[in-house]
Amino acid sequence: AQSVTQPDIHITVSEGASLELRCNYSYGATPYLFWYVQSPGQGLQLLLKYFSGDTLVQGIKGFEAEFKRSQSSFNLRKPSVHWSDAAEYFCAVGAGGAQKLVFGQGTRLTINP
Amino acid sequence: EPEVTQTPSHQVTQMGQEVILRCVPISNHLYFYWYRQILGQKVEFLVSFYNNEISEKSEIFDDQFSVERPDGSNFTLKIRSTKLEDSAMYFCASAGGAGNQPQHFGDGTRLSIL
Numbered sequence: 209a210q211s212v213t214q215p216d217i218h219i220t221v222s223e224g225a226s227l228e229l230r231c232n233y234s235y236g237a238t239p240y241l242f243w244y245v246q247s248p249g250q251g252l253q254l255l256l257k258y259f260s261g262d263t264l265v266q267g268i269k270g271f272e273a274e275f276k277r278s279q280s281s282f283n284l285r286k287p288s289v290h291w292s293d294a295a296e297y298f299c300a301v302g303a304g305g306a307q308k309l310v311f312g313q314g315t316r317l318t319i320n321p
Numbered sequence: 322e323p324e325v326t327q328t329p330s331h332q333v334t335q336m337g338q339e340v341i342l343r344c345v346p347i348s349n350h351l352y353f354y355w356y357r358q359i360l361g362q363k364v365e366f367l368v369s370f371y372n373n374e375i376s377e378k379s380e381i382f383d384d385q386f387s388v389e390r391p392d393g394s395n396f397t398l399k400i401r402s403t404k405l406e407d408s409a410m411y412f413c414a415s416a417g418g419a420g421n422q423p424q425h426f427g428d429g430t431r432l433s434i435l
Contacts (some may be wrong), residue, residue, distance in 0.1 A: 251412060251428035308366040308377055309424060
């Protein structure tokens with residue numbers, strides 16, 4: 209069965225600092241991987257996705273993620289965070305765009321001024 | 322950019338009452354989903370819907386739940402007799418097709434059962 213682990217429940221970084229949010233997945237075949245962001249009171253916005261090909265994928269708002277099959281990881285990175293990046297971040301795995309998504313627990317990101 | 326819209330944004334209902342959550346998926350999408358997020362927990366899959374029938378459902382989606390696409394635009398989730406533990410944020414999502422098509426989510430309906 210598919211599963212996703214986000215080891216960090218809460219991360220605090222200073223504005224302008226770099227960010228890495230960890231995600232490990234378990235899936236028997238080639239996974240489809242996603243990062244979504246949820247601001248307070250809002251829905252889930254797609255940041256980026258990995259289906260195949262280049263293992264480094266670029267997303268919106270300056271985010272990128274790297275798929276590492278050997279480590280079953282899909283970590284999200286941003287070189288310099290902004291106060292507006294404070295939100296909850298969810299990693300998800302799916303068997304394909306039409307299949308259900310399995311989400312991780314989420315990582316809450318706090319930005320210090 | 323096209324959006325998935327959900328109504329109402331917040332629904333308060335007495336335990337045992339029926340509730341219908343409404344969603345308007347992106348217009349040319351073919352696959353529809355409901356997820357829920359209990360406060361402080363992860364987002365959980367409830368059901369997927371394609372070609373006017375359920376394609377997959379989770380163990381959460383018991384006989385108290387049903388989904389319907391009553392016309393060409395709406396997609397609804399009905400809970401027949403609500404329980405306290407149904408209190409959660411419910412998200413609707415839609416996808417354009419199979420394969421390389423990500424799911425797009427609405428802003429959710431917060432359901433509070435009293």
